[in-house]
Amino acid sequence: MIGAEAMSVIRYRPRGAREQATAWIGMVIFLGSWAMMFAALFFSYGMLRARLPVWPPPGTPPLPRLLPGINTLIIGLSSVAMQRGLSAARRAQAAAVLPAIAAGFLLGLAFLSLQFVLWTGLWRAGLRPEGGAYPSVFYGLTAIHAIHVAVGLGGLGWLLTRAFFHAFGPARNLGLRLWTGYWHFVGAVWLLMYLTVFLI
């Protein structure tokens, strides 16, 4: 009755490590779950687009590609910066943590500002949410994504204040690790959104 196979696999690492791993698993499960939310949004986009004979519908302004392309670079760089901050904290390079997080935060802010430019530009060009499936997809998907970026910026801002007081080190970087994971997720979703909504 006693499963010897199971007894042998119980191995514990030091306290902090195990609790951090638990939190990380929770974060991964959350991101997996939330990926389903975005998957449903992309599914909606695909289905609406498949239903229309011409995309974009005649008479609607085309979506720009350059501006969101730059934005893709910006959010990508922001992700890189956060990752550098995390690895600096892990290697105990305390001085490098704060600038990296600051760069990540500012690039995130730049992303949101450029999104705002994108929206106002298209709004002025006459693209309104009431205009049917095409503008609905554009405004709906980018707005829902932007809300996630804004939440992420809140988290990054909090990391920034903590990094200012040198809170992160090799053993203490859980918050940084979790928010960096979230930030990568938001960036990856944007990359997909750029490829599907803007490019093809």
Added chain:
Amino acid sequence: MQAIPSEERAAHEELQPIHHEPKSFFFKYLWSLDHKMIGRQFLWAGLGFLLVGGLLAMMIRWQWAFPGKPVPVLGSIFLRSQGGAIGPATYMTIFTMHGLIMIFFAITPVLIGAFGNFLLPLQIGARDMAFPWLNALSFWTFALSLVFVILSLFGELGAAGAGWTTYPPLSTNVGTPGSGQTWMVAAVFVTGVSTIMGGINYVTTVIRHRAPGMTWMRLPLATWGLWLTAILNVLFVPVLGSAALLLLLDRLFGTQFFIAGATASVSGGGDPILFQHLFWIFGHPEVYILILPAWGIVSDLLSFFSRKPANWYRGTVYAMIAVCVLSAMVYGHHMFLTGFTPLLGQSFMLLTLIISVPAELLFLNWLRTVWQGSIRLTTPMLFSLGMLFVFGMGGLTGLYLGATATDIYLHDTMFVVGHFHLTMAAASFVASLAAIYFWFPKMFGRRMNETLGKVHFWITLVCLVTVFSGQLLAGYSGQSRRLYDPYQYTFLKHLLGVNRVASYAAFLLLFAQFIFIYNFIRSLIAGEKAESNPWQVSTLEWFTASPPPYHNYDRIPTVLRGPHEFADPEVRRRLGRDFIGQAEELPEAMPPAVASAG
């Protein structure tokens, strides 16, 4: 048996999240981090809204039995402006709110919120959930959604009225203007967020906080059911969240995801069918979300009260996993009439009917568990057997709806209503009651009255079967669901008798629930004190005090065996009883040969 080194045990003990026992009222009863208290919070909220949903059901039944006549008692309180009778628009809001409240705000919090929270850490030998703070946040997010539900009930132009499925274009501003519908869609989104928070917690807790020796194949089946439910919740509730978000965008910001036809813009609106896809990608796993905890709980209880190990424990686990996987691939059977290609329809039909294989396996396991057992017909056992009966009926009627040929005739009739009530309202409800009767001593430290419980069971079972059989019959005769007054159609006039009998059964069903409420409250105040293991069963939670102390276990137990250790002759010889706890050591040292055979 390979011993677990004591330093590893100590390390595990230390790693369990223990927060200090709160002293103030606020931290003890409101913002409590204790999973047992959060479970009780969900139980109270869920039972309260179960009563609300039940009263709404009574009004629907009244309308079908006596269309247009003033509703006794409830009518004079809530429908005074309409002379006590239910108008067509009010009728729409009543069945909509009944469905949404029952599914999202009654059965989900009771089965998943209350028993998930209460049982998971106790049954795996943990001190609390992996993220206690998130757990408290999950309850209060749920409470916020309840506020939205109440706001919807008092919304301008009435509560939500687009059916529980909330299909557009009826659910858009074109079909249902007014804040009631908006609040309800928002409530579904918010409760979804709460469910996801809970789900993340449950999944992580079972992965990370099992006691030493609690291997996957030693988990109680209730834990398996709740854990798989949590996985489905985490994966598919976000899809509903997405649908709700897009619907809210349509309602509040003028987008046109779901608006089509004359009301859409010239360049072409969206697609109402899209909502059905999103809704049922979530919705079909959801029906298993509501039944998997019931399956798990009943699998355990049948073994406990047959005093036998559950038949082919692993088979039950594999069958539940198979159902989870398949549940994600069958949603199209809700949409046979939306005009997708017959090829797709047949694929969905095939996958749907394949689910009956693991479901059959579960059923055979339950029957073989009971077979030749020393059955103790306690109240929880009666409810478990009752669940088998109503779930059997619900499952078999599902075959007619899974097959395209019969579904085309039966689609959107009362047959569908009878079918899903037998599974969700009867089977899940009866299993919830079994769970309440069974774990009441552990939750509150007192026992419920068995005689009242048995009276409650028999009236409930007979009435449930009568009500929902009546729906099956009416549907088979052609009565569409959601008709305000079915008897306006000549070909449905003769169904008044069937519907009236079902309605009388429903009123009696409500009456029986007052027996339960009386029993519950009386036992809470003055019930017989329960010892730690009143049912003489082997899972971990029965080996700590009733109710468990704040930290659950003084020492984290070391689990030695599976959850259904009954009728072992060796145990009987040494302990003089027919069961042994999962973490209980046999008195004398066991020779290794016996250990591996036992």
